[in-house]
Amino acid sequence: MNLEQGLKEIERTRIIAIVRGVHESHILSVADALLKGGVTVMEVTLNTPGALRMIGELQNKRGEHMYIGAGTVLDLEDAKKAVQAGASFLVTPNLDEEVIRWSSHVGIPIFPGAMTPTEIVKAWKAGATAVKIFPSASLGLSYIKELMGPLDHIPMMAVGGVTEENIKQFLTLGCYGLGIGGSLINLKEIEAGRFEWLTDKAARLLAASH
Numbered sequence: 097m098n099l100e101q102g103l104k105e106i107e108r109t110r111i112i113a114i115v116r117g118v119h120e121s122h123i124l125s126v127a128d129a130l131l132k133g134g135v136t137v138m139e140v141t142l143n144t145p146g147a148l149r150m151i152g153e154l155q156n157k158r159g160e161h162m163y164i165g166a167g168t169v170l171d172l173e174d175a176k177k178a179v180q181a182g183a184s185f186l187v188t189p190n191l192d193e194e195v196i197r198w199s200s201h202v203g204i205p206i207f208p209g210a211m212t213p214t215e216i217v218k219a220w221k222a223g224a225t226a227v228k229i230f231p232s233a234s235l236g237l238s239y240i241k242e243l244m245g246p247l248d249h250i251p252m253m254a255v256g257g258v259t260e261e262n263i264k265q266f267l268t269l270g271c272y273g274l275g276i277g278g279s280l281i282n283l284k285e286i287e288a289g290r291f292e293w294l295t296d297k298a299a300r301l302l303a304a305s306h
Contacts, residue, residue: 097136102163102184103205103225105136106273110305112187112207113138113298114167114255114277120146122286127158129291130280133298139167139187139275142174148181155182165205167275172198179204187275189230191215196222207253207273211235216247226251226272233257241269260304267305276301 097105106112113135118126123140130138140147140154147166154164165185166178175186175195185205188195192208199206200223209230210216219227229240233256240254254266255275266274280301285293 097159097161097163097184099184099203099205102137105163109135109137109302110267110271110273111135111137111298111301112165112253112273112275113280114141114187114275115139115150115281116141116144116167116277117283118144118150118281118286120150123150123154124157125289125291126281126286126294127154127162129294130298131158131161133295134302135280135298136161137163137165139165139185141167142170142178143168148177151178151181151183155184159184169195171195175199175204185225187228189228191219193218193222196224199223209255213243213247216243216250216252220250226253228253228255228275231256237262237265237269240266240271244270260300263301263305 113130140150166183167187169175169186169188172194187207189209191210196208205225207226207228208219208224209228210219216227229252232254251272253273254271258274258276280297
């Protein structure tokens with residue numbers, strides 16, 4: 097999936113599935129389960145054992161139908177390794193302007209993590225595709241709403257704390273995208289081989305977002 101198609105998928109579903117701690121042997125089944133439920137964008141966090149191999153495998157085997165990225169990218173070395181492995185986009189928990197500028201320069205969409213208005217503006221000026229408000233679970237909807245007052249020209253992503261109950265509220269606020277981790281990528285269900293649980297959850301999140 098090329099850049100234009102990938103960003104269109106984010107715009108269509110607004111959901112990025114955050115895959116952390118999934119065993120390598122389960123990664124394709126997880127991807128297939130998400131795809132079946134309508135979620136086409138996923139990031140594998142680099143602090144997951146075997147992350148780079150998983151990104152490569154996903155890109156090779158499911159890249160035509162899914163937009164595959166890397167998460168928990170902490171510095172330029174991480175960013176380069178992830179792209180080399182096959183990541184189509186990058187997500188960071190922190191603000192590292194060097195990483196943003198490099199990604200922008202090589203044409204890789206980047207969603208850097210930022211918390212304060214100063215960090216958000218810095219990230220945007222450095223070339224962020226959209227800015228990930230992190231940790232949004234602790235800060236909540238009202239915080240993002242306040243930020244969007246003066247910073248409504250900057251596309252923002254909420255990561256953490258997004259559920260079926262509040263997904264519509266985040267989108268009504270104007271969030272560019274939503275990163276959803278543990279509540280969708282349920283490790284217990286995955287370990288038990290209940291991949292249909294993921295498909296069902298993905299479909300329900302999408303349905304609740306409309």
